[in-house]
Amino acid sequence: MADVDARYGNEKISTERVDFVREEYKRYKRKKPPPDFSEVIDFQDPATFGGRVEELDLKDRALRSKFGLKRSTEWQAYKLSSCPGFMFIVNPFLPGAQHYWTLRCMMDFPRKPNVCNLDAHVTLDPSKSVWEESTGEKSDLMERLRWVHLGYHFDYNVVDYKSEKYYEFPSDLAGLTRHIANAIGYPDYSPEAGIVNYYPLGGSMGGHTDHYESDLSWPLISLSFGQSAIFLIGGATRDIRPSALYIRSGDLLIMSGESRTAFHAVPRIMKVGEENEAPPSLKWQKSLEALIRLYGLDASDMNEDVRNVCKEKKDNINHASLNTAKSDFECKQGSEIDDLPCKPTETCDCNKLEFFGNSFRKNYVNQEEWRKFEIYLSKTRININVRQVHEKGKTVESNCP
Numbered sequence: 001m002a003d004v005d006a007r008y009g010n011e012k013i014s015t016e017r018v019d020f021v022r023e024e025y026k027r028y029k030r031k032k033p034p035p036d037f038s039e040v041i042d043f044q045d046p047a048t049f050g051g052r053v054e055e056l057d058l059k060d061r062a063l064r065s066k067f068g069l070k071r072s073t074e075w076q077a078y079k080l081s082s083c084p085g086f087m088f089i090v091n092p093f094l095p096g097a098q099h100y101w102t103l104r105c106m107m108d109f110p111r112k113p114n115v116c117n118l119d120a121h122v123t124l125d126p127s128k129s130v131w132e133e134s135t136g137e138k139s140d141l142m143e144r145l146r147w148v149h150l151g152y153h154f155d156y157n158v159v160d161y162k163s164e165k166y167y168e169f170p171s172d173l174a175g176l177t178r179h180i181a182n183a184i185g186y187p188d189y190s191p192e193a194g195i196v197n198y199y200p201l202g203g204s205m206g207g208h209t210d211h212y213e214s215d216l217s218w219p220l221i222s223l224s225f226g227q228s229a230i231f232l233i234g235g236a237t238r239d240i241r242p243s244a245l246y247i248r249s250g251d252l253l254i255m256s257g258e259s260r261t262a263f264h265a266v267p268r269i270m271k272v273g274e275e276n277e278a279p280p281s282l283k284w285q286k287s288l289e290a291l292i293r294l295y296g297l298d299a300s301d302m303n304e305d306v307r308n309v310c311k312e313k314k315d316n317i318n319h320a321s322l323n324t325a326k327s328d329f330e331c332k333q334g335s336e337i338d339d340l341p342c343k344p345t346e347t348c349d350c351n352k353l354e355f356f357g358n359s360f361r362k363n364y365v366n367q368e369e370w371r372k373f374e375i376y377l378s379k380t381r382i383n384i385n386v387r388q389v390h391e392k393g394k395t396v397e398s399n400c401p
Contacts, residue, residue: 091249
């Protein structure tokens with residue numbers, strides 16, 4: 001709004017709008033003196049809600065997924081009173097699932113034909129991922145990696161999607177986000193574009209809106225892994241003061257309805273643990289035990305370290321609990337999928353390898369190798385944002401895995 005002054009007697013009144021988004025962004029980004037975090041909503045601590053948070057009931061949608069999610073009835077889901085359509089789900093992933101998705105973000109997504117910020121500076125080997133190229137003279141490539149596009153390429157120069165540049169959207173990520181969308185009431189959701197952001201400690205993202213998709217009635221689904229962050233979510237204009245909230249590894253954000261085009265920002269990445277220490281949910285020992293206990297890894301298929309632990313744990317596996325914890329993916333069309341971990345008629349699938357185990361095996365990840373990922377995750381927040389670009393009937397269909 002333009003500056004307009006109105007005088008009533010000797011009093012001067014300004015009608016200029018205050019940019020609360022920028023104000024709060026600068027407040028939480030400040031280093032010296034550090035900000036007061038007492039007003040930040042912590043979804044793991046109801047004492048911080050202060051009447052601003054309501055529980056979100058998903059009990060009518062008891063869906064099961066094979067993508068490492070708990071049953072939707074077990075999710076801790078919330079909504080903000082000040083921002084209709086905004087939803088927050090506290091880490092709904094089963095133990096070991098975060099390892100799979102971070103591995104995908106480091107080893108698989110940052111490779112050709114996907115576009116990344118490094119393309120403007122270096123020529124990348126199309127046969128390798130950025131992680132694999134980060135050796136020798138290019139050892140700093142992962143540290144310089146800031147974003148990777150999946151599906152439709154978003155052109156920052158013209159601030160729009162390039163329809164001629166569409167690369168197949170990852171089928172597992174499509175399945176995961178379809179499942180999440182279905183659980184919150186969007187059964188026809190079709191993921192077409194994704195941006196994987198890599199935030200270093202000290203990194204941030206200023207206030208903005210996401211409104212470039214042709215159909216904004218579909219939710220934006222955001223997944224976070226690695227280091228924690230302060231997230232700001234406001235309203236349709238900058239003069240609405242945003243709420244600040246903590247995001248931790250594994251947490252999900254959904255922006256739908258009015259919140260779909262709300263101003264939001266990431267002013268601060270917050271270190272978890274000691275130097276070179278990954279968040280607890282991404283440490284090797286937890287993944288090792290979880291993969292054996294929850295996903296029934298066949299010890300003969302794994303390396304020596306896993307095989308030894310598997311032998312020790314074998315007698316302690318509760319088959320009934322295993323079957324309850326494991327989950328199968330429901331394709332939105334309801335058709336049978338060939339690579340389901342088991343047939344519905346089977347009563348026990350503890351001898352099957354889940355896709356997490358297959359990923360670790362495919363990439364030859366052992367404890368020593370995972371340590372390199374831990375170090376990277378000790379100083380990085382990975383954020384995956386997934387969107388449907390077009391209206392129903394005009395979407396690009398990703399194959400069900």
